[in-house]
Amino acid sequence: xxxxxxxxxxxxxxxxxxxxxxxxxxxxxxxxxxxxxxxxxxxxxxxxxxxxxxxxxxxxxxxxxxxxxxxxxxxxxxxxxxxxxxxxxxxxxxxxxxxxxxxxxxxxxxxxxxxxxxxxxxxxxxxxxxxxxxxxxxxxxxxxxxxxxxxxxxxxxxxxxxxxxxxxxxxxxxxxxxxxxxxxxxxxxxxxxxxxxxxxxxxxxxxxxxxxxxxxxxxxxxxxxxxxxxxxxxxxxxxxxxxxxxxxxxxxxxxxxxxxxxxxxxxxxxxxxxxxxxxxxxxxxxxxxxxxxxxxxxxxxxxxxxxxxxxxxxxxxxxxxxxxxxxxxxxxxxxxxxxxxxxxxxxxxxxxxxxxxxxxxxxxxxxxxxxxxxxxxxxxxxxxxxxxxxxxxxxxxxxxxxxxxxxxxxxxxxxxxxxxxxxxxxxxxxxxxxxxxxxxxxxxxxxxxxxxxxxxxxxxxxxxxxxxxxxxxx
Amino acid sequence: xxxxxxxxxxxxxxxxxxxxxxxxxxxxxxxxxxxxxxxxxxxxxxxxxxxxxxxxxxxxxxxxxxxxxxxxxxxxxxxxxxxxxxxxxxxxxxxxxxxxxxxxxxxxxxxxxxxxxxxxxxxxxxxxxxxxxxxxxxxxxxxxxxxxxxxxxxxxxxxxxxxxxxxxxxxxxxxxxxxxxxxxxxxxxxxxxxxxxxxxxxxxxxxxxxxxxxxxxxxxxxxxxxxxxxxxxxxxxxxxxxxxxxxxxxxxxxxxxxxxxxxxxxxxxxxxxxxxxxxxxxxxxxxxxxxxxxxxxxxxxxxxxxxxxxxxxxxxxxxxxxxxxxxxxxxxxxxxxxxxxxxxxxxxxxxxxxxxxxxxxxxxxxxxxxxxxxxxxxxxxxxxxxxxxxxxxxxxxxxxxxxxxxxxxxxxxxxxxxxxxxxxxxxxxxxxxxxxxxxxxxxxxxxxxxxxxxxxxxxxxxxxxxxxxxxxxxxxxxxxxxxxxxxxxxxx
Numbered sequence: 001x002x003x004x005x006x007x008x009x010x011x012x013x014x015x016x017x018x019x020x021x022x023x024x025x026x027x028x029x030x031x032x033x034x035x036x037x038x039x040x041x042x043x044x045x046x047x048x049x050x051x052x053x054x055x056x057x058x059x060x061x062x063x064x065x066x067x068x069x070x071x072x073x074x075x076x077x078x079x080x081x082x083x084x085x086x087x088x089x090x091x092x093x094x095x096x097x098x099x100x101x102x103x104x105x106x107x108x109x110x111x112x113x114x115x116x117x118x119x120x121x122x123x124x125x126x127x128x129x130x131x132x133x134x135x136x137x138x139x140x141x142x143x144x145x146x147x148x149x150x151x152x153x154x155x156x157x158x159x160x161x162x163x164x165x166x167x168x169x170x171x172x173x174x175x176x177x178x179x180x181x182x183x184x185x186x187x188x189x190x191x192x193x194x195x196x197x198x199x200x201x202x203x204x205x206x207x208x209x210x211x212x213x214x215x216x217x218x219x220x221x222x223x224x225x226x227x228x229x230x231x232x233x234x235x236x237x238x239x240x241x242x243x244x245x246x247x248x249x250x251x252x253x254x255x256x257x258x259x260x261x262x263x264x265x266x267x268x269x270x271x272x273x274x275x276x277x278x279x280x281x282x283x284x285x286x287x288x289x290x291x292x293x294x295x296x297x298x299x300x301x302x303x304x305x306x307x308x309x310x311x312x313x314x315x316x317x318x319x320x321x322x323x324x325x326x327x328x329x330x331x332x333x334x335x336x337x338x339x340x341x342x343x344x345x346x347x348x349x350x351x352x353x354x355x356x357x358x359x360x361x362x363x364x365x366x367x368x369x370x371x372x373x374x375x376x377x378x379x380x381x382x383x384x385x386x387x388x389x390x391x392x393x394x395x396x397x398x399x400x401x402x403x404x405x406x407x408x409x410x411x412x413x414x415x416x417x418x419x420x421x422x423x424x425x426x427x428x429x430x431x432x433x434x435x436x437x438x439x440x441x442x443x444x445x446x447x448x449x450x451x452x453x454x455x456x457x458x459x460x461x462x463x464x465x466x467x468x469x470x471x472x473x474x
Numbered sequence: 475x476x477x478x479x480x481x482x483x484x485x486x487x488x489x490x491x492x493x494x495x496x497x498x499x500x501x502x503x504x505x506x507x508x509x510x511x512x513x514x515x516x517x518x519x520x521x522x523x524x525x526x527x528x529x530x531x532x533x534x535x536x537x538x539x540x541x542x543x544x545x546x547x548x549x550x551x552x553x554x555x556x557x558x559x560x561x562x563x564x565x566x567x568x569x570x571x572x573x574x575x576x577x578x579x580x581x582x583x584x585x586x587x588x589x590x591x592x593x594x595x596x597x598x599x600x601x602x603x604x605x606x607x608x609x610x611x612x613x614x615x616x617x618x619x620x621x622x623x624x625x626x627x628x629x630x631x632x633x634x635x636x637x638x639x640x641x642x643x644x645x646x647x648x649x650x651x652x653x654x655x656x657x658x659x660x661x662x663x664x665x666x667x668x669x670x671x672x673x674x675x676x677x678x679x680x681x682x683x684x685x686x687x688x689x690x691x692x693x694x695x696x697x698x699x700x701x702x703x704x705x706x707x708x709x710x711x712x713x714x715x716x717x718x719x720x721x722x723x724x725x726x727x728x729x730x731x732x733x734x735x736x737x738x739x740x741x742x743x744x745x746x747x748x749x750x751x752x753x754x755x756x757x758x759x760x761x762x763x764x765x766x767x768x769x770x771x772x773x774x775x776x777x778x779x780x781x782x783x784x785x786x787x788x789x790x791x792x793x794x795x796x797x798x799x800x801x802x803x804x805x806x807x808x809x810x811x812x813x814x815x816x817x818x819x820x821x822x823x824x825x826x827x828x829x830x831x832x833x834x835x836x837x838x839x840x841x842x843x844x845x846x847x848x849x850x851x852x853x854x855x856x857x858x859x860x861x862x863x864x865x866x867x868x869x870x871x872x873x874x875x876x877x878x879x880x881x882x883x884x885x886x887x888x889x890x891x892x893x894x895x896x897x898x899x900x901x902x903x904x905x906x907x908x909x910x911x912x913x914x915x916x917x918x919x920x921x922x923x924x925x926x927x928x929x930x931x932x933x934x935x936x937x938x939x940x941x942x943x944x945x946x947x948x949x950x951x952x953x954x955x956x957x958x959x960x961x962x963x964x965x966x
Contacts, residue, residue, distance in 0.1 A: 027658020028741065030939040031665065034946055035488055042484040076475075076517045084480040084953060093954035100948060104677060104900035111889045184892070242888040 047088035060085035098333035111193070112329045113182035118195035121249040124256030183328040184230075184242065188336035189282040190325035191230040192458070196245040200461040201254050207469040208453055209259035214440050214473065215451060222263045222303065224295055224454040225251055226287060226411040229280030232271050247457055254460075263302055270298035281338045284323020285456070286380055289341050289414035296418040303450065308421040313343035316371045321379040340379040342371035345420045348396040353388050359436055361446070364392045370417070383413035389434040391416070393426040400424060404450040405442060407431050407472070409465075412454035423449070431455075431472050432465075438474040475517040477734045478671040480953050483946075486514065487738075494742060500650055503742075504624055514629035515592065522591035525564070526627055532560050533601040534622040537608040541615035550609055557605040565598045573809040593633030595806055597626045599773055604640040606777055613641040621648055630735040634728075636749035636769035643744060651743030658938050660740025665945040667733025672952040674904055675726035678719040681897050685716030685890065686873070692865055705872040706881040712890035713877045715901070721859050722904040725754065728767070754855070754908040757847035758832060759823035762855060770806070774799050792828075797821050807862070812870070816861040823854055 041047065051058050063069065063078035070076070087093065101107075182193035212221035230239065231247035239246055248268040255264040271279055271294045279291030287295075290310070297307040320337035329335060354365030365388075372385045384391045387410050403425035406416050409432065416428040427446060437445060459465040475482050490510040497503040516523040536557040543550035566574075568591055575581040604625065607613035616622050625647065631638050683689075687704065691697055705713075732749035739746045753766035763771050779799045785792040797818070804817020835843045857874065864870045875881050886894075906912070916937070923930035 027938045028661045031661035031942040031946065032491070034943045035483070035491075038946075038950065039484045039488040042480070071520060073518055073520055076520070080475065080479055080481040083485070087480055087950075087954045090954055093951045096948070096951035097954070100673065100951065101677070105894075105896040105898040107896045109892045110896040111892050182889075 041088050042083075044088060048086040049088075049090055050086065052090070059090075094331060095333065098331055101330075102333055107185070107332070107334050108187055110185045110329070110332065110334075111182055112185065112332075113193070118245055119198040121196050121245060121253055122198065123249075124253050183325050184244075185329045185332050185334060186234075188334060189229075189233070190329045190332070190335055191234065192228045192285050192325065194228050194230050194239075194244045194247050194250075194457065195461075196250050197461045198253075200463060200466055201250060202257055203466040204455075204460040204469070205254055205257035207466060207473055208262050209257075211439055211451065211453070211473045212259050212261040215443055216261055218443055219448055220263060220303070220450045221261065222265060222299060222450065222452040223258065224265045224299055224412075224415065224452060225254060225267055225460060226295070226454060226456045227251065227267055227271070228285065228457055229287070231268065232275045232291075233280055250457065250461075265295060265299045265302055267295050267298070270294050278341075281321070281323050281325075281340075281380075283326035283329075283335050283338050284321070284380060285325055285458075286323065286411055287414075289343050289383070289417070292411070292414040293343070293418060296415055299452070300418075300422070303422075305422045308346070308418065310343060312346045313417075314346075316342045316344060316373075316382070318342070318374060318379040318382055320377075322377055323380065340374075340382055342382045342414070343417060344370045345393075345395075345417050347421070349420045350394045350396070351384070352392045352394070353385060354390040354392070355388050357389070357436060359390050364394075365390070380410070380413075384416065384428060387413070387430045387433065389430055389436070391428040393417070393420045393428070395420045395424055395426075398422075398424040401447065403427065403446055403448045404452060405429060405446070405448045406452050406454055407439075408454040409456055409459045411456045415454050419452070431468055434472075439472050440474065475514055477731065478668060478949070478953065480950070483668075483950070483953075486510070486517075491741070500648075504621070504647070507628060507742075508620060508624045511624065511627040511629040511632065515627060515632060518633075519592045522589075522594075525568075525591055525594075526597060526632075527623060529561065529564060529598065529601055530623040530626045531619060533557055533605050533626075534616065534619045536560075537605050537615040537622070538617070540605060540609045544609070544611070554605060554609045557602065561598050561602045565594055568594055570805075570809045573811075596635045596637055597632055599637050599770075600631075600640070601626050603637070603773060603777065607639065607641050613644060616640075616644070616648075630738045630744070631746060634731045634735070635767075636732050636735060636746055637773050638746050638769070642747060646744050653741075653743035656740040656743070656745070660737045660742075662737070662937060662942045663740060664734050664737030665942040665949070667730040667735075667737055668949045669945040670726045670730035670733060670907075672949040674900070674907065675723050675730055676952065677897070677900055678723040678726065678904060681893065681900075682716050682720040682723055684893055685712040685719065686863070687869075689863075692863065692869065698866060698868070702868055702872055705869055705876060707883055708876055709884045709886045709890045710877055710879045711886040711894060713873055715890075715894050715897075717856050717859060717863075717873070717877070718901065719897070720863055721754075721856055722901070722908070724859065724862075725750075725908060726904065752908060752910050754852060755848075755910070756851050757835065757844070758827050758851060759820060759854060760827045760832070762851060763820065763824070770803070774803055778802060793825060796824060800824070810865050812861055812865045812867075816858060819858055819861055823858075 049059060050061075060078070060082045062082045063075055065075060069078070184191050184193055208221065208223050215221060227247045230244055236246060236248075251266075251268050258264055271291060274291075274294050277290060278288055279294065280287050293310055300307040317339050319339035321340050322331075322335075322337055326332070326335050349370060351368050351370050352364035352366065353368045354363070356365070359365075368385055372382045374382050393416065402423045404419055404423045405427045406412055406419060407429050408415065409430065412428065416426055419426045425446065427442075427448065429442070439451070442448065443451065455465065475486060477483075490506075493506050493510070494503055497506050512523055512527075515526060536553045539553040540550045540557075542548070543553060568588060571585045571588060572581050575585050601622075604613065604622070608615045616625070625638075625640055625643065626632065628638075628647075685708070687701055691701055694701075708716075729750040736746050736748070747769060749767060749769050751765040751768065753762050756762040756765055779795055782795040782798060783791055784795060787795075800817040800821035801814060802817070803820070804814040807813040807816070835847055838846065860870055860873050864873060872881060876883050879885060919929070919933050920937075923933040
């Protein structure tokens with residue numbers, strides 16, 4: 001036995017030694033291979049994304065070199081940030097991580113962020129008259145229903161002199177996510193953790209009432225207070241058990257604070273019977289165009305119009321859509337993608353977008369498809385192509401010169417489409433971006449018959465939103 | 475740079491391994507390691523790399539002088555004292571100046587501006603142990619400065635440990651090493667560490683932050699009353715689960731870093747001593763500290779406790795020695811009084827162990843003793859982590875009181891229940907991973923493999939292919955776009 005090695009030839013011994021060497025190298029090989037392949041992929045710069053459509057942000061750029069940044073180490077840490085933020089195949093990796101996270105526990109219900117219901121909602125002393133019964137539009141402020149009037153073509157008014165400055169000092173109301181707070185994910189849907197601020201609710205009521213006072217003789221003022229999906233889609237006792245503010249109570253309190261000359265649309269009871277339908281997105285904080293339609297139908301009844309059924313509109317579906325709540329919920333894999341339904345109004349309707357700071361009767365901006373086809377993720381932008389200072393719908397089938405102004409945040413975008421069936425001109429103003437004229441100047445200049453405020457509950461209760469409204473309502 | 479970052483994984487590490495593989499001689503390989511180690515350190519601390527180099531220079535010089543003095547019968551002790559003064563003086567200035575100033579009043583602006591150099595507590599102790607070992611004759615002084623610098627700056631362990639003694643690595647580092655035998659184990663160990671950090675520690679950290687407070691919020695003195703209000707009103711279940719999650723976070727975080735350091739060492743034939751040995755299965759505080767951060771424990775034992783007389787000079791002196799060691803252990807973890815309190819808390823526990831607790835456990839029936847000790851020790855450790863996490867006494871008290879609903883707080887709330895339910899499997903897995911159960915299963919499988927060639931092949935594929943590659947891929951997925959990736963022990 002001892003002589004056995006000597007029976008092997010030198011070549012065999014060498015072959016055995018080589019084999020042993022190869023075998024001893026083998027154990028680390030899969031790891032080094034995987035590391036090497038991923039390293040090559042990681043450095044294929046063209047594969048690196050620069051924008052995340054799902055997260056609605058530009059990814060970290062490669063940092064610019066400076067001696068100061070190098071000395072304090074921030075240049076190097078920024079390179080690390082760029083490297084990880086723009087890693088090739090980012091979305092796929094993130095999806096894999098989410099699949100892993102689903103194994104952490106029972107994720108049928110999860111809360112993301114810090115939740116707070118805010119202030120206690122006071123019980124109003126008496127119910128609001130505006131919501132109790134639909135007023136006769138003809139008797140309001142001595143005006144007649146816009147569809148029945150024959151207002152002459154508006155004449156050009158003198159250009160307004162001072163341009164109002166935005167007067168807000170709080171959060172940036174452009175960023176609606178700021179007001180979202182915590183998000184609760186239940187099954188395949190996410191909901192905003194609703195809260196109540198008495199101070200800002202009263203401030204909002206005061207703003208809208210001031211608008212109605214200022215325009216008392218000129219036009220009617222409506223308030224369409226857009227509730228969160230949480231309120232409409234989850235039972236009240238469940239909402240109470242999870243500690244969110246019940247927005248139907250906020251709406252009641254808000255309406256009790258409104259002046260008598262404000263027409264408050266009941267966005268709770270008008271949508272509630274339809275909560276089995278697709279009236280709110282599963283992954284986004286907006287209502288769907290269908291949800292907006294039910295609010296519109298309620299408004300139309302209040303304003304003295306016959307609501308035009310959705311069947312008369314052309315339906316355009318775009319999918320998949322992952323909205324803001326999806327990101328707020330850390331892109332939870334439990335959430336199901338949405339589809340965005342857009343409705344093209346019947347008739348000879350045109351949409352004009354004004355991105356600039358100036359507007360006039362002779363310049364409405366460029367014409368845009370009524371429903372824009374969005375190739376990226378943010379398919380909610382199919383309505384008005386997003387949030388611009390002023391958009392104008394012109395319905396050439398109506399020639400009475402009737403006009404309404406919709407003051408809105410993004411929830412108002414699908415709402416504006418339905419107004420085209422009742423006015424020749426529908427001006428859709430994003431109050432966060434429009435600073436050319438004050439409300440009264442605008443109403444005078446465009447000869448507006450009705451003003452409709454359509455803000456989300458979150459923005460109506462925000463510092464920034466109310467500051468901007470204060471600047472506009474003059 | 476941290477090990478658990480994509481830049482490290484897919485730029486630094488492969489480049490370093492490639493350059494290392496291309497080097498033919500030991501010296502070339504060591505120079506390669508030194509260059510990469512300095513780049514690694516300078517990436518986060520471009521200025522303080524000079525401090526590291528300077529401290530290595532001092533200690534290289536002092537060690538040489540010590541050895542020469544020993545050989546020539548000179549006063550070697552003087553140089554050891556000088557080395558202690560320089561090393562401890564520098565760590566004192568950079569780490570504790572603010573704390574010391576705060577005792578006497580307001581901290582001057584220039585002191586506030588002193589940033590804590592990365593890993594200073596680790597490399598200072600390593601360098602100090604080197605000089606002392608040379609003085610004791612346990613190690614030979616290194617002639618070449620760059621080799622002392624390599625020992626101190628080696629990126630595997632420079633910034634977060636384990637605290638590697640010179641005498642344990644000098645031979646492999648400078649005289650030659652077997653780079654093949656444990657390479658596969660090293661790769662697997664590295665991936666296990668990476669996964670512990672990116673999958674378990676980060677998820678537990680995020681849960682702890684959600685249920686308690688973030689470290690940034692806790693550290694803000696201006697937010698004290700707000701923090702107090704949040705914690706006082708926090709449901710008890712949230713506080714308990716939050717603290718448990720924090721306990722898992724800190725264990726998996728730190729042990730993961732040690733795993734990665736040990737794994738990377740094995741990849742190139744360097745063997746560092748183990749730093750953790752499943753501390754949460756301990757039965758007493760004494761055992762816990764034999765299993766937790768072992769390199770720090772043995773450092774204090776060998777360089778403080780035993781030189782002070784250990785337990786050989788009577789009960790009172792033993793108690794005093796323990797007091798000094800645990801006050802220093804606490805202080806080592808951070809320039810904040812809560813760390814001192816945390817250290818002294820363990821001093822009390824260890825003293826209780828010695829005085830009566832271990833005797834009591836020994837007297838009880840075995841099963842009862844095991845059950846009791848496995849309940850009391852984790853609880854004691856958990857309350858220790860309350861002292862460790864919260865820097866102010868009112869916050870600590872609010873948490874402890876809140877855990878027993880003594881703040882008038884509820885037991886749970888909807889959000890807390892939802893949060894706990896959505897992480898319950900993770901917590902169970904962490905509890906299992908804190909025990910040697912997976913290691914035992916792997917060993918059993920390996921033993922079974924010795925009897926069957928098929929089982930051996932399956933084990934080989936699982937251990938060397940599936941586990942490391944799958945963990946690498948999962949860790950990468952967790953790191954891409956993940957903003958929650960703190961490393962707790964960097965601040966020490």
